[in-house]
Amino acid sequence: MSENAYPTAKVGDQEVPWDPEQLRRIQEHPCFSEKACHRFGRMHLAVAPRCNIQCNYCIRDFDCVNETRPGVTSQVLTPAEALQRVDEVMEKLHYIKVVAVAGPGEPLYNEATFETFRLVGEKYPKLILCVSTNGLLLPDEIERLDSLGVSNVTVTLNAVDPNIGKEIYEHVIYAGKKYTGLEAAELLLDHQLRGLEEAVRRKMIVKVNTVLIPTINDGHIMDITKRIKRLGVYIQNVMPLIPQYRFAHLSPPTPAEKRAVQDELAKVMKQMRHCRQCRSDAIGKLGCDVQQEFDKSEKADKS
Numbered sequence: 235m236s237e238n239a240y241p242t243a244k245v246g247d248q249e250v251p252w253d254p255e256q257l258r259r260i261q262e263h264p265c266f267s268e269k270a271c272h273r274f275g276r277m278h279l280a281v282a283p284r285c286n287i288q289c290n291y292c293i294r295d296f297d298c299v300n301e302t303r304p305g306v307t308s309q310v311l312t313p314a315e316a317l318q319r320v321d322e323v324m325e326k327l328h329y330i331k332v333v334a335v336a337g338p339g340e341p342l343y344n345e346a347t348f349e350t351f352r353l354v355g356e357k358y359p360k361l362i363l364c365v366s367t368n369g370l371l372l373p374d375e376i377e378r379l380d381s382l383g384v385s386n387v388t389v390t391l392n393a394v395d396p397n398i399g400k401e402i403y404e405h406v407i408y409a410g411k412k413y414t415g416l417e418a419a420e421l422l423l424d425h426q427l428r429g430l431e432e433a434v435r436r437k438m439i440v441k442v443n444t445v446l447i448p449t450i451n452d453g454h455i456m457d458i459t460k461r462i463k464r465l466g467v468y469i470q471n472v473m474p475l476i477p478q479y480r481f482a483h484l485s486p487p488t489p490a491e492k493r494a495v496q497d498e499l500a501k502v503m504k505q506m507r508h509c510r511q512c513r514s515d516a517i518g519k520l521g522c523d524v525q526q527e528f529d530k531s532e533k534a535d536k537s
Contacts (some may be wrong), residue, residue, distance in 0.1 A: 247277070276332035276348025277323050278513040279316040279354075280309065281346040285339035287368050287422065288404040288481035289392075291445060308515055310338070313349040320354055320361075321343055324519055330517075332386070333358070337514035342375045346536045351382040362386055380436050380457035388471075389426055389439040392450055393425060394461045401450050402405040404480065427465065434466035441506065442467050443517070446487050446495060455495055456502070463503040471498055471506035498534045 237404050248367055292332070311319060323330055333354050341347040342365070364386040372389065377528065393399035399419030406418035413421055444454060444463045459470055472495055475486045487495070498506045 236333075249265045261311035272394060274331040275327060275329045275518045276334055277320070277330055277517040278334050278336045278514055279311060279319065279350055280338055281311050281316050281350045282335055282337055282341040282344035283310045283339045285342050285368075286343040286370055287340065287418075289401055290404055291447065291475055291478060293343065293478050298373045313346050313353055316350045317353045317357065320358065324358065327518065330361075332362045332364050334364035334366060334386075336388075340368050340370070341365050341368050342371035348375075348378060348382060351379075351384055355383045355498050359383070364388070366390070367429075368422070369429045370406060371425070373425055373432060376429060376436065380438070384438070386441070388443055389430055389433075390443040390445070390460065391426050391430075391458060392400040392445050392447070393419070393454060394423065394427075394458050395454060396423055398451050398454050399423055402447065427461075430465045432469060440467045441469045441471060443471045443473055445475055446472050446492060447481065448484055448487055448491075450484075451483075452487070452495075456499065459499045459502050466504070469504045470499060472499065 243326060335341040335347045335350060347365070352363075354361065358382050363382065363384045365384050366388040367390070369389040369391065372387075373512045392402050396416055397417035399422065403418055403422060404414070406413045406422050408421060408425075430440060430442070442458070444451075446456055447456065451458075453455055454528060455472065462470065472492060474489075475484060477484050477486055492498060496507060500504055
């Protein structure tokens with residue numbers, strides 16, 4: 235499928251055309267364009283430790299330099315420290331085009347996320363601002379993200395059937411109340427779908443991450459793909475389960491099994507096949523992270 239296979243996004247019954255700026259935010263973002271991942275890099279700012287849902291496959295670790303997976307970071311930064319990190323990285327790595335907040339918790343559940351985007355956006359207006367979210371607060375915060383110039387959004391969506399979702403999520407916290415079971419899954423799904431639709435309507439470039447969980451949602455992935463395609467999502471990223479927490483007993487899909495799923499889904503919509511399941515503090519090109527170099531330099535400055 236070619237780089238510009240989707241020159242328009244369909245929102246409901248309306249075709250919304252891409253504009254040149256949207257195309258730039260695809261072509262320079264290594265997660266949204268396989269071509270870009272060989273030329274450009276991204277940096278994740280780990281400013282968001284708190285989370286409002288508990289997934290049955292998720293453990294968040296804040297000081298684990300030898301693991302490469304979502305939810306892991308060597309340290310949690312303040313917004314001011316995050317801006318300083320951007321300054322250091324931009325001075326040395328001129329191929330960085332994207333600054334993202336992807337954890338280690340839920341970015342939209344942490345006020346530091348918005349302050350970080352404000353600081354970075356004001357100083358580096360040409361950088362692409364990107365957020366990765368579980369989507370629970372996306373309808374509530376979409377206007378603020380838009381006003382801060384956040385243009386690329388990734389939502390992790392693992393089920394469009396709440397009966398499957400309730401097997402994936404232990405609990406959801408919204409407006410100060412804790413939800414569990416089917417009620418939690420229904421609430422989360424409603425907010426995810428409304429948030430996706432509104433993000434596309436605002437001409438944000440949207441990616442959906444879907445964790446492929448054998449025996450749980452592996453027979454349901456096509457239903458997810460068809461639903462998000464109708465919403466105007468640009469690209470989908472199917473990620474293999476990393477067995478941990480309550481799903482530690484499950485076997486992850488093999489690379490061949492994941493490819494077979496992606497091949498089938500690609501008949502419906504564009505698939506991301508170059509994901510590296512990055513850390514929350516990743517810096518550099520995909521598969522060539524250099525975040526430890528900057529952690530070491532900062533520790534040396536403080537000693």
